[in-house]
Amino acid sequence: MNKTWWKESVIYQIYPRSFKDSNGDGIGDLKGITQKLDYLKELGINVIWLSPIYKSPNDDNGYDISNYQDIMTEFGTMEDFDQLLQKAHDCGIKIIMDLVVNHTSNEHHWFKESRKSKDNKYRDYYIWKSGVNLQPPNNWESSFNGSAWEYDESTNMYFLHLFSKKQPDLNWENDTVRNEIYKMMKWWLNKGIDGFRMDVINLISKDQMYPDGEIRKGHSLGNFAPYSFNGPRINEFLKEMNKEVLSKYDIVTVGETPKVNIQEAMNYVDEKRNELNMVFQFELMGLGNGNHGKWSNAPFKLTDIKKIMTKWQKGLEDGGWNSLFWNNHDQPRVVSRFGNDKEYWEQSAKMLATCLHMMQGTPFIYQGEEIGMTNVAFKSIEDYRDIETINAYKEQVNIKEKNPLEMMAAINARGRDNARTPVQWDESENAGFTTGKPWIKVNPNYKQINVKSQLEEPNSIFNYYKQLIDIRSKNQIVVYGIYNLILEDNEELYAYTRTLGEEKLLIICNFVDRISKFNLPQSIKYSSQKLIIGNYKISNGVNIKSIEMKPYEARVYLLKC
Ligand code: GLC
Numbered sequence: 237m238n239k240t241w242w243k244e245s246v247i248y249q250i251y252p253r254s255f256k257d258s259n260g261d262g263i264g265d266l267k268g269i270t271q272k273l274d275y276l277k278e279l280g281i282n283v284i285w286l287s288p289i290y291k292s293p294n295d296d297n298g299y300d301i302s303n304y305q306d307i308m309t310e311f312g313t314m315e316d317f318d319q320l321l322q323k324a325h326d327c328g329i330k331i332i333m334d335l336v337v338n339h340t341s342n343e344h345h346w347f348k349e350s351r352k353s354k355d356n357k358y359r360d361y362y363i364w365k366s367g368v369n370l371q372p373p374n375n376w377e378s379s380f381n382g383s384a385w386e387y388d389e390s391t392n393m394y395f396l397h398l399f400s401k402k403q404p405d406l407n408w409e410n411d412t413v414r415n416e417i418y419k420m421m422k423w424w425l426n427k428g429i430d431g432f433r434m435d436v437i438n439l440i441s442k443d444q445m446y447p448d449g450e451i452r453k454g455h456s457l458g459n460f461a462p463y464s465f466n467g468p469r470i471n472e473f474l475k476e477m478n479k480e481v482l483s484k485y486d487i488v489t490v491g492e493t494p495k496v497n498i499q500e501a502m503n504y505v506d507e508k509r510n511e512l513n514m515v516f517q518f519e520l521m522g523l524g525n526g527n528h529g530k531w532s533n534a535p536f537k538l539t540d541i542k543k544i545m546t547k548w549q550k551g552l553e554d555g556g557w558n559s560l561f562w563n564n565h566d567q568p569r570v571v572s573r574f575g576n577d578k579e580y581w582e583q584s585a586k587m588l589a590t591c592l593h594m595m596q597g598t599p600f601i602y603q604g605e606e607i608g609m610t611n612v613a614f615k616s617i618e619d620y621r622d623i624e625t626i627n628a629y630k631e632q633v634n635i636k637e638k639n640p641l642e643m644m645a646a647i648n649a650r651g652r653d654n655a656r657t658p659v660q661w662d663e664s665e666n667a668g669f670t671t672g673k674p675w676i677k678v679n680p681n682y683k684q685i686n687v688k689s690q691l692e693e694p695n696s697i698f699n700y701y702k703q704l705i706d707i708r709s710k711n712q713i714v715v716y717g718i719y720n721l722i723l724e725d726n727e728e729l730y731a732y733t734r735t736l737g738e739e740k741l742l743i744i745c746n747f748v749d750r751i752s753k754f755n756l757p758q759s760i761k762y763s764s765q766k767l768i769i770g771n772y773k774i775s776n777g778v779n780i781k782s783i784e785m786k787p788y789e790a791r792v793y794l795l796k797c
């Protein structure tokens with residue numbers, strides 16, 4: 237297995253709008269991030285992933301870019317960015333940027349030109365089709381509800397947008413588009429950034445037949461997924477991007493790739509193929525989705541989590557590499573989702589961190605996760621800001637007449653704004669995020685859950701994350717050890733080992749709010765044991781053949797053979 241710096245790193249995701257506001261306008265900004273670099277250094281992370289900071293009309297909070305080489309007005313200036321990059325590098329922290337090139341904003345000058353006429357120089361930068369009998373070219377439903385095609389009067393044709401109407405898809409079949417994108421990527425890399433997280437990158441190659449999609453239960457339009465994800469030319473495009481751009485720099489890349497199986501993911505990240513370094517796959521994030529996707533519930537068990545995790549751990553072990561994450565800016569907070577954010581808030585947050593950070597792969601921490609931030613559960617839809625949430629509410633409640641209380645419960649459980657409430661810095665008004673009025677309300681629990689109190693408390697969740705990061709940085713086995721699941725069928729304990737040479741790590745995590753008995757499988761032999769980390773006070777000498785694991789307890793032992 238090749239050893240590289242990015243396999244040995246921990247990456248911290250910043251959603252700039254919600255991180256720290258430096259000028260009182262209620263919106264997080266670049267200067268705010270620079271102010272908090274010391275905090276991130278204290279935590280010990282190696283790399284920051286910045287969600288989009290480019291010029292944008294903010295239909296989808298920056299995932300709709302109107303100028304790739306300029307900074308969003310609310311976030312500051314290019315000088316602010318240069319200063320952030322410089323200061324981060326001075327602290328030994330790298331920065332990777334979000335690369336959003338499946339689509340642009342409709343306010344990008346390429347699109348403004350493109351829509352003008354059929355023979356405009358930029359026409360083929362986007363995907364234009366004629367309607368059929370006054371209807372859109374096919375039945376695809378956009379990810380944010382409604383048709384994925386928008387009619388444009390000026391030329392009497394439709395353009396494709398797999399996300400909002402203000403996010404037209406770029407036409408990757410066009411060489412000029414690809415070359416423009418590569419040029420822009422090099423411009424950022426030449427500035428000194430350290431890599432890219434690539435937004436829905438496996439959507440860029442579409443089936444050129446544009447066939448109708450299946451109309452699934454609960455939908456009135458067709459599913460674009462089989463004709464857009466992992467499309468016919470995706471690997472060719474990524475190889476080209478790698479050759480033209482990525483291979484020329486010492487950087488890290490992680491592609492956001494929903495709906496990939498192991499083989500497809502392996503094709504993206506296989507070291508021999510020269511495409512990407514890692515992908516984000518969402519199999520775990522889809523757990524609990526019912527008939528209406530994430531807005532409806534289906535029960536799941538701990539063994540489902542274990543099966544998914546183990547499949548990916550083993551599946552990419554040979555020549556690939558996993559990204560490890562419990563949440564991000566599109567997902568609810570992990571302690572609310574897989575832990576217990578009430579009486580076992582602290583224990584379960586630490587247990588979940590242990591379970592993930594001891595796996596093979598590069599861990600990602602989403603801002604606020606390290607202090608145990610929870611879901612928000614706003615009472616009223618008026619308090620939500622996310623376009624996906626608002627559109628889904630309108631469709632489910634206003635059109636499909638779903639019970640509004642049920643829809644609010646679904647949004648409170650799974651909506652993206654759970655991740656986007658401001659980072660809770662201290663117990664002062666607005667959690668110290670802003671001196672103004674925050675663009676989205678602060679979670680009311682900020683008096684109990686905030687950075688200041690977490691820094692003061694030696695046994696805090698923050699200090700536990702810090703310890704986990706430190707352990708990884710000092711122990712190659714945490715990075716490179718081979719993962720093996722034990723106690724496969726146990727519905728309460730998630731236990732596994734990591735093996736490197738003569739050493740083994742034994743990780744035991746209790747996922748329930750009661751005592752659960754751990755019995756060490758006979759096959760695991762050892763001559764010495766050492767407790768490396770745990771979330772309860774325990775003595776080192778205990779017999780690990782049989783352990784009563786307390787509610788949400790986690791322990792990691794280093795065993796020598
Ligand atoms: C990705 C982003 C999400 C965004 C979408 C469209 O899934 O993570 O936040 O809405 O792409 O760019």
Ligand code: CA
Nearest residue numbers: 257259263265
């Ligand atoms: Ca601001």
